[in-house]
Every structure is written in structure tokens, then in C-alpha cells.
Amino acid sequence: MKTSKWYILILVLVIIVSPLHWYSKWQLKHFEYGGVVGFIASVFYTPSDFRDVLWSGMLYPNETYNLSLSHNYLGGHEVRVVYDLTTSASTFDVHFSCESGFYKQFKSSHMGNITSSERTMSPVAFGGYQVSDLSDFENCAIKIDSDTLDGPFFVYFRKGYPL
CATH class of the missing domain: 2.60.120 (Jelly Rolls)
Structure with a gap:
């Protein structure tokens, strides 16, 4: 039962984190650090080509x-x-x-x-x-x-x- 809780936790993290990267890239392309959400996205979820x-x-x-x-x-x-x-x-x-x-x-x-x-x-x-x-x-x-x-x-x- 313990391993199934870890699998569920990992699955939930993958589901939450993956869209944050997509949202971050979209946010940074369309807004200049739009508010608190945009600032957090730009700091913690920067795309790989952000500093190129x-x-x-x-x-x-x-x-x-x-x-x-x-x-x-x-x-x-x-x-x-x-x-x-x-x-x-x-x-x-x-x-x-x-x-x-x-x-x-x-x-x-x-x-x-x-x-x-x-x-x-x-x-x-x-x-x-x-x-x-x-x-x-x-x-x-x-x-x-x-x-x-x-x-x-x-x-x-x-x-x-x-x-």
C-alpha cells in the first residue's frame, strides 16, 4: 500500500509540474512578468531557451x-x-x-x-x-x-x- 501512495504522489506531481512549464513559456512570451504568477513562473519555471x-x-x-x-x-x-x-x-x-x-x-x-x-x-x-x-x-x-x-x-x- 505504501508504494501505491508514492506512485500516486509522483503522478500528481508530474500532472501539476508539466503544465506549469507550458504556462510559464506562454506567460513569458505574452507578458512582461505579469503579476505574481508571472514572476513566480519566470523565476522557478524558466524555459531552456530563456537566457540564450x-x-x-x-x-x-x-x-x-x-x-x-x-x-x-x-x-x-x-x-x-x-x-x-x-x-x-x-x-x-x-x-x-x-x-x-x-x-x-x-x-x-x-x-x-x-x-x-x-x-x-x-x-x-x-x-x-x-x-x-x-x-x-x-x-x-x-x-x-x-x-x-x-x-x-x-x-x-x-x-x-x-x-
């Missing part, structure tokens, strides 16, 4: 690159940059614009005091933006403005943390 990189590439300063971002989820997204930044590095700006009228400018001065050794090139959160309509990011352009920096930046976009 949307786009990444090597960008040279003062050149414009065209890109299309395919956002699967609404809400906050991050722009991260990997470059050997030192305290003596000059400032640079990243301009991100789309045909839909979306425009965002990220400034290196907003990143705070960045210190990085020559051996370590770790990603730094450069800024973020909100996605409220998934179709706004189809034909976009990105450009890094700097007069003194040379060499490529590795830039990538991904879904931000819900907290």
Missing part, C-alpha cells in the same frame, strides 16, 4: 552593422560587451536603432569604473532595453563610435534576469 544569446558579433569602431533580432520573450534584455577595457581607455558610444523607430544609445561612461587585466576579457553589462512588441527589432543597425579605440568589440544581446 539573441545575436552576437565582432564589431569594429566607426562601422555600421545591420542585424535582425528575434526576441522570443517580452521584458528586459541586456547588451553585453567584451573588450579589454582599462581605466585609461577612452569613452565610446554604441548606437542601436531599428526601422520601427526604436533607438537606444549606450555610453561607456554609464558602465562605471571598469578595470580589467590584459589577461582577462570578461563580459560587461553595457546596458539594457525593454521589449514590449516582438516585431520592433527586424531591421536594425548598430554602430560603435570612438576616435581612439581600435580593434574589435565582441557584443551580444540576451534576455535579462527578471529580478
